[in-house]
Amino acid sequence: MDSTYTGKYGQLRVLKTGFLSSDFVEQLEQKEPEDFLRALSGTAYRKEIDAFSGLYKGADLVSVVLNAHAMNTVRNAYIALPPLARDFVVAYTSKYDVENIKLILSSKKLNYSVESTEMFLMVHRNVPVGVISGPISMEEYKTIIAQKDIEGVVDALARHGYGTILLKFLDQTLKTGDISEMVVALDLAYYERLKAALRFYTGNEGLLFEYVKELIDVKNIMSVLKAIEAGYKDVSSYLVKGGNMTDSKLAEMASKRVDELRNEMPYRIDEAFDMYRNDPYLTYFEAALRSAMLRKYLKLFDESAISLAYIMAFIIRAEVERDELRLAWTNRYYGVSKERIENLKILKHLQ
Numbered sequence: 001m002d003s004t005y006t007g008k009y010g011q012l013r014v015l016k017t018g019f020l021s022s023d024f025v026e027q028l029e030q031k032e033p034e035d036f037l038r039a040l041s042g043t044a045y046r047k048e049i050d051a052f053s054g055l056y057k058g059a060d061l062v063s064v065v066l067n068a069h070a071m072n073t074v075r076n077a078y079i080a081l082p083p084l085a086r087d088f089v090v091a092y093t094s095k096y097d098v099e100n101i102k103l104i105l106s107s108k109k110l111n112y113s114v115e116s117t118e119m120f121l122m123v124h125r126n127v128p129v130g131v132i133s134g135p136i137s138m139e140e141y142k143t144i145i146a147q148k149d150i151e152g153v154v155d156a157l158a159r160h161g162y163g164t165i166l167l168k169f170l171d172q173t174l175k176t177g178d179i180s181e182m183v184v185a186l187d188l189a190y191y192e193r194l195k196a197a198l199r200f201y202t203g204n205e206g207l208l209f210e211y212v213k214e215l216i217d218v219k220n221i222m223s224v225l226k227a228i229e230a231g232y233k234d235v236s237s238y239l240v241k242g243g244n245m246t247d248s249k250l251a252e253m254a255s256k257r258v259d260e261l262r263n264e265m266p267y268r269i270d271e272a273f274d275m276y277r278n279d280p281y282l283t284y285f286e287a288a289l290r291s292a293m294l295r296k297y298l299k300l301f302d303e304s305a306i307s308l309a310y311i312m313a314f315i316i317r318a319e320v321e322r323d324e325l326r327l328a329w330t331n332r333y334y335g336v337s338k339e340r341i342e343n344l345k346i347l348k349h350l351q
Helices: 004-018 022-029 033-040 046-052 058-078 083-093 095-109 114-118 138-145 150-156 162-167 170-176 180-197 206-230 247-254 270-278 283-303 308-333 338-342
Strands: none
Touching: 004 058, 004 083, 004 308, 022 033, 022 308, 033 046, 033 058, 033 308, 046 058, 058 083, 058 308, 083 095, 083 180, 083 308, 095 138, 095 150, 095 180, 138 150, 150 162, 150 170, 162 180, 170 180, 180 206, 206 247, 206 283, 206 308, 270 283, 283 308, 308 338
């Protein structure tokens, strides 16, 4: 056993007390938009609110604060990381680079401004993203965003490896304006990297192996559901290898209607099917699948004290909090129906 796991466990155990309770987030939903950040300022979010309130206002400030706090929290997990855990944590958190690149590609397709793109990036203030997840610094992100078109973005990403992934789809994207193949390629590369980084180091990583397999299952199920909704029958090029569900099983699911898949799911998510029937919104399934998976694993990760799983529990909990606060803000600021918001929540199932 690497003795640095012991110190990391003690550090994260203390930091966990800073996570918000489900009750507190529920109370935020009742706040008027102008009181949302005021309420958050009495928590660990005060640092980010103070840092960015002079640069952003209103909804923009909320987006920046929530992203920055999540990345600050994840960075706490990354500092003094046990060497044996580093490869997997770096691979897992490279999802933020992937998320950022998707955002930039979408912004170029929609002709969004540099400013409206930059505020939504998952970065740790001006600290290089490489400190947390990958080789792209904030300054480099600014250069990438400043490119005039998708071709320029791909060229700017070439030195980071992502450009190589995207280059093979560039000609088709320029002809059609469709970035979906690029998005799929980024996702597939991410999961391949994640699988490659997971190894038995201390002998107690079996739980994480199972988690990654089910994470892939959820990704593939969502690809199947999106294909059904779009009228696609062949999903083979969208599937990630290495999950529990076989390609043939997923292809069979893709040949059916959404309402016929209730008993094909790895978890009982009847509520998602009921909601979808009345409000055809696929995100209900993503939230329900993710919630079911985290109910299964997060407590087990927390109980694996001196391990990589415990570190991952901390990172996942930070991600859930960010998503939950986004929902609370969406409810108050954008007036999304309370029923829809309630059925997308995860945090209440984990406490």
